[in-house]
Amino acid sequence: MRLCVPLVTQDELVGMLHLEGLAAQAKLRDEQEQLAVSLAEQLALALGNARLRESLRRQSVLDPLTGLFNRRYFEETLRRELARSRRMASPLSLVVLDVDHFKRVNDGYGHATGDAVLRTIAQLVRQSIRDCDVACRYGGEELVILMPDCAQQDAARRAEALRADIAGAPPMPDGAGPDTITASFGVAEFPIHGPDAEALFRAADRALYQAKREGRNRVIAAGQQ
Numbered sequence: 001m002r003l004c005v006p007l008v009t010q011d012e013l014v015g016m017l018h019l020e021g022l023a024a025q026a027k028l029r030d031e032q033e034q035l036a037v038s039l040a041e042q043l044a045l046a047l048g049n050a051r052l053r054e055s056l057r058r059q060s061v062l063d064p065l066t067g068l069f070n071r072r073y074f075e076e077t078l079r080r081e082l083a084r085s086r087r088m089a090s091p092l093s094l095v096v097l098d099v100d101h102f103k104r105v106n107d108g109y110g111h112a113t114g115d116a117v118l119r120t121i122a123q124l125v126r127q128s129i130r131d132c133d134v135a136c137r138y139g140g141e142e143l144v145i146l147m148p149d150c151a152q153q154d155a156a157r158r159a160e161a162l163r164a165d166i167a168g169a170p171p172m173p174d175g176a177g178p179d180t181i182t183a184s185f186g187v188a189e190f191p192i193h194g195p196d197a198e199a200l201f202r203a204a205d206r207a208l209y210q211a212k213r214e215g216r217n218r219v220i221a222a223g224q225q
């Protein structure tokens, strides 16, 4: 008869199983930690990509000098807003603003001062607009503001307030440069003054040039000509 001698005692077996359990738990913890690290890395990468995309998107629509929207964005927005205005039968006004005698600022104080003056004006524009308005640097010292759901009379009143702000504010934060700066404005409403983007812009531009002719530092509403 063969005797069956256990290789390990019951206590030893329980101990071994306990150790195995601990090792399995430690392995699971390691795997969970690795998973958490890998998820965190992927999240950071995704956030970095999202920030980069957002920064690139902003760069592609903003004017670097003034921080206002650029001309390309304005043209896209104007077309979109015209379509919305047609659909909703709501008024849409366009304000065109041109800094007066800006060449004298550059010639008298230098291009860097001219740039700083443009930034001051852009800041006043930003402070004066509603969230739904879109302000852009159209080119050089010409800015445009698109005012959805706003009839010409109201747009002209708001342009007049902005004109007074610009004429009353120090053009340079440190006082260097010209004592005052002014701007002229033209205001037109869709569809009364132009049935499409080009015609609306032409109407606002004509009003602006009338403001220049009549002595500058004033707001002219299309239709007043």
Ligand SMILES: Nc1nc2c(ncn2[C@@H]2O[C@H](COP(=O)(O)OP(=O)(O)OP(=O)(O)O)[C@@H](O)[C@H]2O)c(=O)[nH]1
Binding pocket: 065, 098, 099, 100, 101, 102, 103, 104, 106, 110, 111, 112, 113, 114, 115, 118, 139, 140, 141, 212, 216
């Ligand atoms: N500093 C600076 N100057 C600019 C910029 N873009 C255009 N200009 C200048 O703006 C000036 C525009 O001059 P003009 O078109 O003669 O007009 P103005 O002197 O403002 O005269 P009016 O519009 O008739 O009142 C030119 O001297 C341009 O060089 C810019 O980004 N920075």
